Amino acid sequence: MGGAKQTHSQSNSGQEQHEHRGVLGANTELIFSLLSGLLLAIGYILSLTTPELAWLSRALYWAAYFFGGFFTAKEALESIFKGHFEIDFLMLLAAIGAGFLGEWAEGALLLFLFSLGHALEHYAINKARKSIAALADIAPKTAFVQKNGQQIEVPIEELKIGDTIIVKPNSKIAADGIVVKGSSSVNQAPITGESVPVDKSPLLENQFNTQEADRIPAEHKVYSGTINGSNVLEVRVTKAANDSTLARLIKLVNESEAQKSPTQQFTDKFEKVFVPSVLALVVLLLFAFLIRDEMFADSFYRAMAVLVAASPCALAISTPSAVLSGIARAARGGVLIKGGGPLEELGQLTALAFDKTGTLTEGKPKLVEVIPYGNTDMNDLLLTTAAVEKLSDHPLAVAVVKGVQERLHAVEIEAADHLQSVTGRGVKASWKGEEVFIGNKGLFEQELSTPLPEKLMADLKQLEEGGNTTMIVRRGGVFLGLIGLMDTPKKEAGEVVIQLKEIGIKRMIMITGDNQKVADAVAHKIGLTDAWGGLLPEDKVAAIEKLKQQERKVAMVGDGVNDAPAMAKSTVGIAMGAAGSDVALETADIALMSDQLRGLPFAIGLSRKSKVIIKQNLWVSLGVTALLIPATIIGFAGIGSAVLIHEGSTLLVVFNALRLLAYKAK
Template sequence: MEKLTLNLPVLLPDIPDVKDKCVTRLISTLEGREGILRAHIKSNGEPTSQLCIHFEPDVISLHRIKNLARQAGAQLHDTFGHLLVEVSGIRHPRHARTVTRRLQRLEGVVDAYAGATGWVRIEFNRSMITKYNILEMLEAMNLPVKQRANSYQDSITLVDGQPESSKQDQEQQKGSGEHEETSESKYESHQHKELAEKDDEHPKDKHDHGHNDAEHTHKHEEDEESHEHAHDHDHGGIFGEKTELIFSLICGGLLTTGFGLSYVSTVPGWVSLALYIGSYFFGGYYLVQEAYTEVRAGNFEIDFLMLIAAVGAAILGEWAEGALLLFLFSLGHSLEHYAMGRARDAIKGLADLAPKTALRKTDGATEEVLVEKLQVGDIIVIKPNSKISADGVIINGESSVNQAPITGESVPVDKMEYENPESIDEDVDSIKDKYRVFAGTINGNGSLEVKVTKLAKDSTLSRLIKLVNEAEAQKSPTQQFTDKFEKYFVPAVLGLVVLLNFAFLVINEPFSASFYRAMAVLVAASPCALAISTPSAVLSGVGRAARGGVLIKGGRPLENLGILKALAFDKTGTLTEGEPKLTDVITFEGADEQELLRTAVAVEGLSDHPLADAVVRDGKQRLDGIDLPEAEDLESITGRGVKAKLNGSTVHIGNAELFEEADGIKLSDDLKQKVEKLEGEGKTTMIVRNGDRYLGMLGLMDTPREDAKDVIQKLRNMGLTHLIMLTGDNQRVADAVAKEIGIDDPKGNLLPEDKVEAVKKLRESEGHVAMVGDGVNDAPAMANSTVGIAMGAAGSDVALETADVALMADKISVLPFAIGLSRKTKSIIKQNLWISLGMVAILVPATILGLSMGWAVIGHEGSTVVVVFNALRLLGYKA
């Protein structure tokens, strides 16, 4: 496997030397990720040190490495750029491999990969090559870049037909480190020039102002028209995208007619020959183009082998068999395109979820505007039963919202207005989901007013589409194996064919018979089915996952997810609700529950501690509108609790240690036992004393999610044998939660670095482990796992960037679906490999022993069609 070593300029702010803990954390985060062999700092005594990374580009992309480093606290200069573009003209996986090899040979390109779906990912050194050079190279390869004017992936808006980035856009982009991305219509030379000049002006800018490659000067209407035109002629031809299929059917018709007339004695022989030649033309039209492209690039792929076999059949006078080969091969290609198109449509359908316009409210009046023109802070009106047009926070109205298009949740979610609209800009990331809505989701019966918090290009839906497209441009382990196998297999086939041409020297047969056998073997041994088997399954799997509210970033995590035997869970917010609740109210010394709660709520109402919030919220609910006394003079006692004045008396609320230190009557042994009993259940206790009288105690606990126990059981039924829980809470709390939901190995009192070590140990013992967390606090541990899984990724850019697998909904219940889909994908990939390699293993000996070329063609193309449609079954997967 290819390995690369890169030196990246890295800025470590406020760090005195490279032995600082921040540097250690950065190194640990990077070295734990699969595909990174080693990471270390090379300091030259200057403010900017060198981060030296040894990695395998087939396993992890440079863009991914830079994101991981940013999450660990390092700011990386954009010495290396990342370009993700969608192009027209990539016809199938074999052609995609040719494109990949040509791009990788460009000076300055660190790594490149072209997917069969048309997405091309390129990592490049800005000091050696520009985006202009890369885009020019793509056009020279007849791969025009697509561009959608109205796309959620564009990073600019169009004003009067001219590109314009808002100041806010540029400020957001400046430190984001996002990759450049372009999307649909042919670039013109002057546009490339403009891009190159911009690229060269700011080669070391923290961010290239994003996706400037997408700039163009067409109006919306013109772009829509050009997009349709490009789409219709993706494969080139007078019949648009169906040209190859129609040419194939014409080939078959001419072949059938010619073959039938050959048995009519009154028809001259040249008529059938003319029809066969016509069949050759239509069947070989695309084959010749592809073979020429490959040979010119120095590759001898399957298309070239097929062309040799067809020409060989013609030389032998076997025009009918040669025409049959071309007919079935071109028909197989057409069916491949259809099937891959089906899988692509499952992903591209995401882009159709969001409306193109929004109702913006200004000075009490509403106007319909394009969603690209919405700015952060705008107020939009969402009518009942309509699609929501932007990510935002509800400031007026209540409704239920169908979030299935984004999160996969089958039941609509209740939404309500945020009580403090003025503070939205300050704490937008911490606002709870019940106040937030996402572009592409569907409003229920209520009317809503929403304050926009993200631009269209930065919405959750937009990022989901972008990351799914990037996932298409990542190789899976099985695809790496098949590519490597073909690299040696095709030359071996050519060698065998050459040897078979000389069989007439060994056995008693004419040269023509040896040549025919060699051509038949050439057809039989061509691994078309092998080339398409893995990409089609991975694409279908990723598309199905996205429809189910799961983002899987490529074939590697998709395959790895299915081989897991161990899972590590963060506790807070993953297995539990993420916020404490008042679970127990226990009275002492004749006090009643109402007196205890009124006292506790009155005092804790003055505090801003999370536990105090829980006491006030749940206490008021239990008191059900009963009047509260007024407390004053709150004083916090760090690590112990609080005290305040209530009706002239001093009230203490806190843990047992507080009352050992505070003045007044100490806790009796009986009360201590009650406290220990409650804490033994994993609950946090708050003892309440008014003056010298103990009123009682409150028990609080971050309660397990309702579905956590059921999910854990499902995972065990699926064969996952080692399930552990990692938490910073004390061990008793960890044990209590683990016992309730069925986790067998809880680990408490862990710091973030302790979680990393726990994941590393589990990986050493189990081989593969997934870490499930929120993608923010658990980023280092997730980076050191085989597969990092983030929950509640909708609305969280950090979670989307950090994780290998992102569960869009804040629900753990979708995890078994993701693992089940992965296992089904892995199973179908294995089936496809057996079918493709098995057919080759059967046909090669059979053709050597005399099987005709016609049957070899039927077996060869039949297996190709079978593996593609077998992969499509994943689109209908149900857990």
């Protein structure tokens, strides 16, 4: 009885044994249970219709004992040999006691109902486990490797880092890797939960090192278990099969089941007090005949009934079954939740702190504003700027050239020459016989001692207040205008913030190293409640501590690398874009496998639903026990009715928990 929780965790975690044990295959336990019930029913009918065949009825009851008690006895003996007295042993003891009193029908009913409850419980829990086990079936078992100009099919276990695999149209990708030839759309839903296929393009071999795969942009990376689109891809393998994103995801999900939630810890402590108390009560009830006018047999029967009624079976399985189902459902939705603790904590959040770059924004600058000055033609401003910036590999320069190409489409950009950098200010170059300067206000006012026109200054101030990184462009002696770049918010960011507000998240704060003006501008566009700018990594930790003092539960959402210290200080650390990132998978309590924020409302909603179901299960399990114990003590319920209600409540909490597998975000 004291090991009730262990019995369930062992029997439920060892589903492989339950699936193929017995001479009748996976369903042997269920078949034995049903045979027990059938023999019991026939024996009971015979006892009512033909009393003269009482010996046959008794023989049928004994046969019902055998089939109903076979697996119960088997598990009880296995537990005893390990030094545990489990709930199976107690049920077996109660059935033997009923037989000792001549109540063969009631003992057979106990074993039938208990074995049927166990068989159905194993089936129900196995359904949740199969949802997790299905992850392992995502990846193909073999891959086509390109060797010496030939395609050879090999088991994925034999793939080595650096091998080139051929991925055919509409087939599963066998390993994590980098696309080196071909372009295609890849369905990443099995790993990241993204509903829309993601375009993948090749990266030339001389542009990457397989040992530095984490730094390569996502548009070139593919993951084991994802599904290729309509074109052939050649993929350079970057991770062995047992170290792929999918393999690590499966390992972490399985490990997360062993991490107990606060509610599980509470039930463990409760059982440590409850079980000895019940055992003491049962011993006292065995001697009730000494102070009551009744036979020892009556006292013994009552004690056995209380033993059955007080078994904490439903309580032991109520929380683990909900946690298991919640984690399985989250994994299917592209969210890795590392255990019951984060699953419960997530639903209690009142505030979220976000890193800016790469979390709320795209993580790279983009040309967003072009303001010609005076009579300057916009195309002239764009071409002049791109001609100079084409010579530089600075991220801002690359963003300018890309933005100009997108705006001017097929127009060819003639590069400038004689590029020179003015440190911290900008650049200068020659283009079409004229000197071009591109830079910030300091370049012109301090380096060149050239005052900016009033209108240009007004436009510059407006752009900077809007959070733009602004460049002033002058060719010859004429100012051409302004170019504004910004790390733009992700498309879904504003929509997700609205959803988070709707589900009750009171405060959403952006913490960033960018200056306060940029932080305010981005926060305003997205709809956040606060923006704290100019923060170093250590300042972010202090910001989280400050926020925790103001709010009860706080999560830090970041990329899992430079945000790791702040994540560690928060109630729950949430990593974005964890697919393919070892650091993000290891550091966060919760990992959103895709680089999209849409997983946040889903995960919080799932957590809250899990919490509701856990509470429901606790009320059912504790409520049934609280009613059954006095009912059996006063004789209102016997062994048969006690085990019927007991097993019914256990099945109820398990099937209630399984509802989480069908959870859908609102």
